[in-house]
Amino acid sequence: MELVDPMCPLPFRVQKVSWENSDVVTLDLVPESSSTPTKFQPGQFSMLYAFGVGEVPISHSGSPTEPSRVTHTIRTVGAVTNAIGKLKRGDTLGLRGPYGTAWPLKEAQGKDIVVGAGGLGMAPLRPILYSIAQEREKFGKVALVYGARDPKDFLFKDEWEVWKKNDIEIHMVVGQSTSDWKGHVGHITTLIPRLKLEPEKTCAFLCGSEIMMRFTAFELEKRGVSKSHISISLERNMKCAIGFCGHCQYGPHFICKDGPVFAFDRIEELMRIREL
Amino acid sequence: METAILSRENFGALFESLNKLGYSIVGPTIKDGAIIYDRLQEVSDLPIGWTDEQTAGKYRLERRTDEALFGYNVGPHSWKKYLFPPRRRLWKANRDGKTLKIETESLPEEKLAFLGVRACEIQAILVQDKVFQGGTHKDPYYQTQRARLIVIAANCTEAGGTCFCVSMKTGPRCTKGFDLVITEILEASRHEFVLEAGTPTGQELLAHLPVRAATPQEEQRVDEGVANAARQMGRHLDTSGIKELLQRNYEHPRWREVAQRCLTCANCTIVCPTCFCSTVEDTSDLTGDHAERWRNWDSCFTMDFSHVHGGSVRSSPLSRYRQWMTHKLASWHDQFDTSGCVGCGRCITWCPVGIDITEETNAIRKSES
Ligand SMILES: Cc1cc2nc3c(=O)[nH]c(=O)nc-3n(C[C@H](O)[C@H](O)[C@H](O)COP(=O)(O)OP(=O)(O)OC[C@H]3O[C@@H](n4cnc5c(N)ncnc54)[C@H](O)[C@@H]3O)c2cc1C
Ligand code: SF4
Ligand code: SF4
Ligand code: FES
Numbered sequence: 001m002e003l004v005d006p007m008c009p010l011p012f013r014v015q016k017v018s019w020e021n022s023d024v025v026t027l028d029l030v031p032e033s034s035s036t037p038t039k040f041q042p043g044q045f046s047m048l049y050a051f052g053v054g055e056v057p058i059s060h061s062g063s064p065t066e067p068s069r070v071t072h073t074i075r076t077v078g079a080v081t082n083a084i085g086k087l088k089r090g091d092t093l094g095l096r097g098p099y100g101t102a103w104p105l106k107e108a109q110g111k112d113i114v115v116g117a118g119g120l121g122m123a124p125l126r127p128i129l130y131s132i133a134q135e136r137e138k139f140g141k142v143a144l145v146y147g148a149r150d151p152k153d154f155l156f157k158d159e160w161e162v163w164k165k166n167d168i169e170i171h172m173v174v175g176q177s178t179s180d181w182k183g184h185v186g187h188i189t190t191l192i193p194r195l196k197l198e199p200e201k202t203c204a205f206l207c208g209s210e211i212m213m214r215f216t217a218f219e220l221e222k223r224g225v226s227k228s229h230i231s232i233s234l235e236r237n238m239k240c241a242i243g244f245c246g247h248c249q250y251g252p253h254f255i256c257k258d259g260p261v262f263a264f265d266r267i268e269e270l271m272r273i274r275e276l
Numbered sequence: 277m278e279t280a281i282l283s284r285e286n287f288g289a290l291f292e293s294l295n296k297l298g299y300s301i302v303g304p305t306i307k308d309g310a311i312i313y314d315r316l317q318e319v320s321d322l323p324i325g326w327t328d329e330q331t332a333g334k335y336r337l338e339r340r341t342d343e344a345l346f347g348y349n350v351g352p353h354s355w356k357k358y359l360f361p362p363r364r365r366l367w368k369a370n371r372d373g374k375t376l377k378i379e380t381e382s383l384p385e386e387k388l389a390f391l392g393v394r395a396c397e398i399q400a401i402l403v404q405d406k407v408f409q410g411g412t413h414k415d416p417y418y419q420t421q422r423a424r425l426i427v428i429a430a431n432c433t434e435a436g437g438t439c440f441c442v443s444m445k446t447g448p449r450c451t452k453g454f455d456l457v458i459t460e461i462l463e464a465s466r467h468e469f470v471l472e473a474g475t476p477t478g479q480e481l482l483a484h485l486p487v488r489a490a491t492p493q494e495e496q497r498v499d500e501g502v503a504n505a506a507r508q509m510g511r512h513l514d515t516s517g518i519k520e521l522l523q524r525n526y527e528h529p530r531w532r533e534v535a536q537r538c539l540t541c542a543n544c545t546i547v548c549p550t551c552f553c554s555t556v557e558d559t560s561d562l563t564g565d566h567a568e569r570w571r572n573w574d575s576c577f578t579m580d581f582s583h584v585h586g587g588s589v590r591s592s593p594l595s596r597y598r599q600w601m602t603h604k605l606a607s608w609h610d611q612f613d614t615s616g617c618v619g620c621g622r623c624i625t626w627c628p629v630g631i632d633i634t635e636e637t638n639a640i641r642k643s644e645s
């Protein structure tokens with residue numbers, strides 16, 4: 001019996017390096033072996049291994065129908081992510097995945113969509129926009145509500161025009177205004193009351209800090225959106241991504257396999273408990 | 277099930293037969309003042325004539341008045357160290373120019389015989405089976421070693437001071453998960469072992485041994501022995517609605533109280549036979565072209581355990597003790613449809629300040645009534 005070790009990464013090669021801003025980089029990665037699958041569903045993540053340094057969970061930020069490569073967007077914050085940030089075109093890294101639950105896009109067909117992103121939370125949400133764009137007619141109104149600390153923190157700026165062309169409304173807000181910023185200042189929660197939406201047929205997908213997601217969900221609820229139609233994505237320390245290491249536990253859940261995407265009504269109570 | 281009698285004089289035949297069938301034997305033996313699990317060569321390696329006195333925060337070996345082979349309960353080790361080693365290399369990576377190659381580790385080839393596995397410990401193995409080979413992903417090392425395992429269990433006829441297997445419905449009688457189970461009978465004039473096979477492998481082993489058929493009276497001795505152990509339980513835990521009890525009491529003041537005593541030393545997680553948490557360690561050599569990944573046992577009591585960028589999610593001792601205890605007794609049911617506690621009492625005995633999981637739970641329950 002040939003046993004595959006689920007902890008073994010497979011080699012991938014960096015095809016393209018695009019810096020989004022001073023500390024966030026997007027990498028296009030191609031598997032060394034053409035038999036390595038690259039399929040994933042929006043919301044899922046993979047484990048990226050920087051040679052000799054370590055392995056970290058990173059969401060898929062590319063298009064789910066791209067047949068031959070995967071894309072990840074990484075903020076360089078510590079040992080592993082900085083090592084990944086140093087990679088150049090042609091360098092290799094290890095990757096295993098995809099893991100975790102996906103945004104429930106099938107259930108959202110025929111509905112209006114609110115995509116709520118806070119900062120780097122835009123990365124795991126971008127695949128939703130790619131999926132919607134491909135089958136735009138299957139969805140109602142689509143709004144992206146996107147908050148960042150400061151205008152330079154916004155990601156994927158060169159795609160905004162394409163999204164708008166696909167009839168995706170974009171609402172932006174920054175925490176701190178700069179001289180060249182003419183848009184909203186404040187929190188993304190302040191944008192929710194202004195959205196034109198039909199609450200009973202709206203699905204929301206939120207990713208950002210836990211505080212941001214909770215308060216955005218509360219605002220959506222106030223508008224009449226059902227908790228069960230709001231999905232959020234959680235983050236915890238992860239050492240294995242396959243339910244072995246125990247690090248990602250969140251009450252009864254393993255975030256690596258029961259999450260990272262959860263229906264808000266399933267975890268709202270848990271989110272109230274400090275240091276869970 | 278066929279029941280047979282093996283005499284004390286012939287007990288060595290069990291070792292010989294296991295060796296003949298290709299098994300290396302691991303089991304209880306004395307080291308550094310405790311009964312631990314290690315390689316056994318011969319019967320005399322067993323803790324013959326010793327017992328263990330256990331209570332909250334205390335463990336002491338004592339001489340028995342007889343020469344029992346299995347006259348003790350459980351010590352600081354558990355069998356998990358053989359199926360889920362405390363430290364293991366997962367793979368090696370080599371970088372040759374710009375090419376990355378990952379080399380998987382070879383899997384265990386040795387056949388192991390666990391000798392003297394208690395009922396609660398069998399349940400602990402069945403619990404870890406669910407973790408490491410019951411889900412979508414399987415641990416190939418665990419799976420391989422587990423498949424190359426023969427379990428020779430031992431029914432408890434005496435219980436320890438921190439035992440509560442009766443409460444957890446895991447013992448003291450071994451009812452599943454063993455190949456062969458031994459019950460020791462010791463009287464002034466006789467020293468024998470009642471053997472029962474639980475699987476065809478156990479039956480085959482039994483066929484190799486110089487045994488005779490047991491009489492109905494001798495079979496009854498097994499019932500009496502385990503009934504005696506059941507009466508001696510040092511601890512009791514009311515498990516009715518325990519998952520809901522703890523899950524509605526995440527904010528109970530008792531957590532603050534126990535956190536003042538807990539040293540967050542992680543002893544309880546290391547001795548627990550079901551705790552499965554691990555961390556990984558990445559290394560590379562000086563050339564920078566050879567790297568390795570190791571997996572080590574970890575504990576939810578460390579600060580690093582819940583580290584995310586910006587700090588630990590569970591920075592207070594309260595949150596870490598609560599995570600451990602609610603995982604054992606409550607969320608384990610959600611995750612694996614079983615309790616994570618088998619009632620072995622190790623965490624009570626080996627806690628340096630004597631924190632008792634049964635007492636903590638009872639305190640929360642009492643406050644509700
Ligand atoms: C499901 C999931 C998806 C993620 N998606 C992205 C993404 O798309 N882009 C991105 O930039 N970051 C993402 N993160 C966060 C990213 O994993 C951390 O920033 C990264 O682990 C930090 O590692 P480091 O070694 O660079 O930093 P250090 O702070 O040195 O981290 C040391 C160790 O702590 C752990 N750790 C630290 N922060 C986190 C964290 N936030 N989450 C989980 N483990 C952490 C890791 O095990 C890491 O090895 C995601 C996290 C999760 C759980
Ligand atoms: S929690 Fe304590 S009593 Fe229960 S199985 Fe673990 S060590 Fe034994
Ligand atoms: S309960 Fe006891 S053994 Fe467990 S971490 Fe606290 S002090 Fe250590
Ligand atoms: S990341 Fe290891 S159990 Fe979830």
